[in-house]
Amino acid sequence: MDILNKDLLIIDDEENMRHMLTALLTKSGYRIDEAADGSEGLEKVRQKQYDFILCDLKMPNMDGMAFLREAGTYLDATTVIVMSAYGSIDTAIDAMKQGAYDYISKPFKSDEVCLALKKAEEREKLKRENFQLRERLKSIEAHCNFANMIGKSSAMQAIFRLSEKVAQYDTTVLVTGESGTGKELIARGIHFKSDRSQEPFIAVNCGGIPETLLESEFFGYRKGAFTGADRNKKGLFEEADGGTLFLDEIGELPRALQVKFLRVLQENEVRPIGASKTRKVNVRILAATSKNLEAEVQEGRFRQDLFYRLNVMPLRLPPLRERPEDIPLLCRHFIRRFNENLKENIEGISPEAMSILIRHKWPGNVRELENMIERAVILTDGAILSAEHFSLETGHLPEEDLFESLFEGYSLKAAQKILEKNLITKALSATGGNRTKATQLLEISHPSLLTKIKAYDISL
Known part of the structure; x- marks a missing residue:
C-alpha cells in the first residue's frame, strides 16, 4: 500500500490510545496529528485537509457523532474510521450515515487498524481510478461512439x-x-x-x-x-x-x-x-x-x-469478424493509444497488412486486435506497420484448397457463379445487409446486384 505523504488525524480522549496509535502508524509511514476531543479535531480539519481520520465515538465536550455532523463538508475528501468500546451495529450504521467509512470495536488488535486503513486506501484508489476513467472518457469522446467503445458499423x-x-x-x-x-x-x-x-x-x-x-x-x-x-x-x-x-x-x-x-x-x-x-x-x-x-x-x-x-x-x-469495417477505425485508435503509452510515432498500417487484419477471423475479438497492434508497434522500426509485423492466420485456405472447396469439376461458368454468390454474400454480411455499401465493395451497379441476389437466391 502506498501511504507516502498520507496525513492522518487521531481523535481520542485517551492519551494512551493516541500515543499507541501514533507510534504504530508513524512506523507505517503516516504523518500523524492528534486531538483530544471532537472540538479540537474540528479545529484541525478546518485548518488542514486529512487523508484519513481515526475518531473515537465516546468523548467529552464533543463526541464522535457530533464531530461528524459538525465537520460536514470539511470531510468530503477524507476517509473517516470510527472507534468505540460501547458501540453496536446500529451505532456503526448511524456513524456511516454521517459519513464514516468503517467501524472498529475497542479493544482491537493493531493489525485490525492497519487492515482497516489498507481497505480504506484501496477504496480511495478505486475512487481515483473511477475519476480518472471518467475524465479519460470525456477526453476521448471525440474519437468514440459510446463511452470507451469504437465502431462505425451498423x-x-x-x-x-x-x-x-x-x-x-x-x-x-x-x-x-x-x-x-x-x-x-x-x-x-x-x-x-x-x-x-x-x-x-x-x-x-x-x-x-x-x-x-x-x-x-x-x-x-x-x-x-x-x-x-x-x-x-x-x-x-x-x-x-x-x-x-x-x-x-x-x-x-x-x-x-x-x-x-x-x-x-x-x-x-x-x-x-x-x-x-x-x-x-x-x-x-x-x-x-x-x-x-x-x-x-x-x-x-x-x-x-x-x-x-x-x-x-x-x-x-457482435464478434469482430461480423463487423470487419470497424477494424481500420479500431487500429487507428489503438495506434494513437500505444504511441502515447510507448512513446512511439507510428503513422499507420500498410494496405497489405490491413488486408491481412480484415481477413483474419479474430477468435479473441477486439482484445486480440489490441494485443496484436501493441506487439506490432513494439516490433517495428519504422513509421508504418507492415505485414511482417503481424503473425496470424487469416482463416482462409491455401489458394488451391480454396478452389477445391468451392466447387467440383472444371466449368468456368459454374465456378464464376459460385464465386459471385460467395462474394455477394460476404459483402452483404460485412455491410449488415446494406445493398448500397455492398455495391461499392463489389464494384458493380445496384440493379446488377439485385439481379444476382435474385438469381442466386441469396437470403439477407
Missing part, C-alpha cells in the same frame, strides 16, 4: 444507441457476446452515462471467485458468523449501494446461489451471513455472459426465473 451503432437510451433508466441489462467483444466496457459506459455515475461501479467475475467464498463475497458477513469471521464485512451488493454492480460471466454462478441473487433482484435486500435481519440496497445490476443462457436453462444449469429477471434488456455484442 451493428455497433445500433448497440450504442440502445446503450445510450437504457443508461437513463435503472433497467437490468444482460450483455452477451464472445470473450473480448467489450462486455465490461459497454457496462461501464452505461454506468457512467447514468445518474449513478458519481457512485461506485463494482465489477466482479462470477467465475473467478471460489465457490466456497461466493456467498460471503456477495452478501458479506457479521462478526462471529463462522470461524475466522473476526469482524463485520460488507458484501459486494452493499459496497455497490447507490451505484452499479457488474456481474461478469453470470453463467458461471452456481445454481445453489442463483436463488439468493433472484431475491436481491426481486426485493432489493440482502442478508449478510450471521445477520438476523435483511438490509435494503439500492443497486443497479448489469450482467454479462459468453454462454447461451437459454441453452443453460434448458439443460437445468441456470434458473429460468433468474434468467428472465436478468434479461429485461438484452444487448448482444
